[in-house]
Amino acid sequence: MKKAIITVVGKDVVGIIAKTSAYLAKNNINILDISQTVVQEYFNMMMIVDISSCRKNFEAFSSGLSDLGSEMGLKIRCQKSEIFEKMHRV
Amino acid sequence: MINSYEVFETNKMILEENLDVRTITMGISLLDCADSSLKTTCDNIYAKLTTLAKDLVKTGDDIGREFGVPVVNKRISITPAALVGARCCRKPSDFVRIAKTLDKAAKKVGVNFIGGFSAVVSKGMTKADELLIRSIPEAMAVTDRICSSVNVGSTKTGINMDAVRLMGEIIKATAERTKERDSIGCAKLVVLCNAPDDNPFMAGAFHGVSEADAIINVGVSGPGVVNHVLKTIRGADFETLCETIKKTAFKITRVGQLVAQEASARLGIPFGIIDLSLAPTPAIGDSVADILKEIGLEHPGAPGTTAALALLNDQVKKGGVMASSYVGGLSGAFIPVSEDQGMIDAVNAGALSIEKLEAMTCVCSVGLDMIAIPGDTSAASISGIIADESAIGMINQKTTAVRVIPVAGKKVGDTVEFGGLLGYAPVMAVSRFSCEGMIARKGRIPAPIHSFKN
Numbered sequence: 001m002k003k004a005i006i007t008v009v010g011k012d013v014v015g016i017i018a019k020t021s022a023y024l025a026k027n028n029i030n031i032l033d034i035s036q037t038v039v040q041e042y043f044n045m046m047m048i049v050d051i052s053s054c055r056k057n058f059e060a061f062s063s064g065l066s067d068l069g070s071e072m073g074l075k076i077r078c079q080k081s082e083i084f085e086k087m088h089r090v
Numbered sequence: 091m092i093n094s095y096e097v098f099e100t101n102k103m104i105l106e107e108n109l110d111v112r113t114i115t116m117g118i119s120l121l122d123c124a125d126s127s128l129k130t131t132c133d134n135i136y137a138k139l140t141t142l143a144k145d146l147v148k149t150g151d152d153i154g155r156e157f158g159v160p161v162v163n164k165r166i167s168i169t170p171a172a173l174v175g176a177r178c179c180r181k182p183s184d185f186v187r188i189a190k191t192l193d194k195a196a197k198k199v200g201v202n203f204i205g206g207f208s209a210v211v212s213k214g215m216t217k218a219d220e221l222l223i224r225s226i227p228e229a230m231a232v233t234d235r236i237c238s239s240v241n242v243g244s245t246k247t248g249i250n251m252d253a254v255r256l257m258g259e260i261i262k263a264t265a266e267r268t269k270e271r272d273s274i275g276c277a278k279l280v281v282l283c284n285a286p287d288d289n290p291f292m293a294g295a296f297h298g299v300s301e302a303d304a305i306i307n308v309g310v311s312g313p314g315v316v317n318h319v320l321k322t323i324r325g326a327d328f329e330t331l332c333e334t335i336k337k338t339a340f341k342i343t344r345v346g347q348l349v350a351q352e353a354s355a356r357l358g359i360p361f362g363i364i365d366l367s368l369a370p371t372p373a374i375g376d377s378v379a380d381i382l383k384e385i386g387l388e389h390p391g392a393p394g395t396t397a398a399l400a401l402l403n404d405q406v407k408k409g410g411v412m413a414s415s416y417v418g419g420l421s422g423a424f425i426p427v428s429e430d431q432g433m434i435d436a437v438n439a440g441a442l443s444i445e446k447l448e449a450m451t452c453v454c455s456v457g458l459d460m461i462a463i464p465g466d467t468s469a470a471s472i473s474g475i476i477a478d479e480s481a482i483g484m485i486n487q488k489t490t491a492v493r494v495i496p497v498a499g500k501k502v503g504d505t506v507e508f509g510g511l512l513g514y515a516p517v518m519a520v521s522r523f524s525c526e527g528m529i530a531r532k533g534r535i536p537a538p539i540h541s542f543k544n
Binding site: 005007033035037044046048058059062077078079080081082083084085086087088090 | 091092093094096097098099100101152155156157158159341344345347348412
């Protein structure tokens with residue numbers, strides 16, 4: 001399994017999870033975990049996803065996500081999970 | 091399982107606190123390029139560099155995108171060019187031709203700097219070493235991406251004072267030769283003592299003869315991250331302060347380690363070392379000086395600065411060595427003036443002098459770095475500064491360096507603009523008292539005794 005972390009940060013609007021998940025499903029990405037908080041109208045979401053069967057290469061997939069974020073006025077980032085594992089685990 | 095707190099913490103470091111991987115530097119041996127014909131040597135150099143490093147920039151950018159952390163610079167370090175050109179260079183202009191070849195190769199593969207237009211003359215100079223050193227002013231004037239360094243001493247050999255005297259003159263000549271661009275040639279020229287063979291940072295990077303044919307070295311950074319985390323523990327005791335710096339250095343270094351391993355695997359070139367340096371940039375918030383201020387100094391240069399820097403440097407190392415098995419290069423806190431807004435502010439406020447910076451270099455990772463001095467500073471005074479720094483390095487078994495820019499036509503109080511990562515600098519005063527009698531002496535300072543430490 002190849003894991004990636006998707007983070008969504010920005011002002012809360014209708015359909016953030018719906019649109020993001022639809023994009024993931026279209027690209028054959030399975031969501032492993034999802035957590036979100038809304039603090040003072042600010043939306044923070046983190047998804048752990050499996051990208052091993054992704055239909056696009058990583059760069060195209062992640063820039064597609066970032067474009068989707070721009071349409072909703074949000075910052076969406078997708079990063080391979082190793083950076084977080086390495087930084088926070090001995 | 092990774093939790094969202096950790097994810098957002100990492101991304102905050104990257105997006106708001108300037109966490110980045112400062113450089114992936116590919117070290118390449120050029121020893122096998124040497125030939126008795128200058129043209130063949132240059133052709134070999136160009137071919138080897140453009141083959142081994144052809145995917146370096148793309149790989150660095152790919153890794154940066156995939157992990158979401160900027161890999162700011164992709165660079166090359168080479169075998170000290172004096173060794174490579176020893177067989178075929180008969181005059182300084184022959185070495186200039188090698189410099190032009192290196193510059194052309196750097197532009198072809200897209201790296202922003204190539205380091206190693208260097209000579210290691212800690213004890214004596216060969217004919218080739220001297221020719222290379224004499225070619226530096228012209229080489230720096232006719233190239234854009236070459237960095238040059240000369241190692242003039244070491245703890246094992248003492249200090250080569252003939253080379254120190256010559257380098258004072260060469261720095262002056264380089265400043266003069268590039269005077270229409272604020273003497274920028276000197277910003278890419280550094281004089282070292284105890285230079286490491288595996289340093290990935292410019293301008294002192296070269297690929298030493300103790301190294302393999304090609305290696306990947308990575309320099310991390312992150313003064314902004316350390317500064318930010320210290321704000322959350324304001325007024326805490328020294329144990330908490332040190333522990334916090336250590337933990338942060340660990341996290342920063344792990345990112346470097348990950349990037350280094352990925353780059354090494356993708357390029358098929360062995361991983362060498364991680365350099366744990368806190369390297370500032372002119373960007374606001376990316377400053378080592380700001381960390382010193384957060385520790386409790388009004389400005390760097392205030393009493394207590396050397397102690398604060400010593401503490402910082404040591405904790406960065408302690409945290410970093412836990413994060414990577416192979417630590418090398420310079421590893422510590424850099425204290426350049428022009429590349430650090432907090433240092434510039436300290437100079438402008440009158441808090442920081444060259445003499446205090448010299449004291450700070452006893453405990454930092456390198457030395458007097460990116461300091462603009464008046465254009466009329468004598469070659470002997472520059473040699474005196476180099477001799478002082480080398481002595482600190484020699485006696486304390488550490489790397490020290492001098493990268494000063496005697497800016498042609500500028501005097502104390504003027505400002506010099508180098509642009510980009512090199513930043514801008516206020517011109518600082520140099521002692522007006524002469525050291526000419528000492529610098530005129532021939533020979534070398536003997537290696538120090540390694541006992542009776544006091």
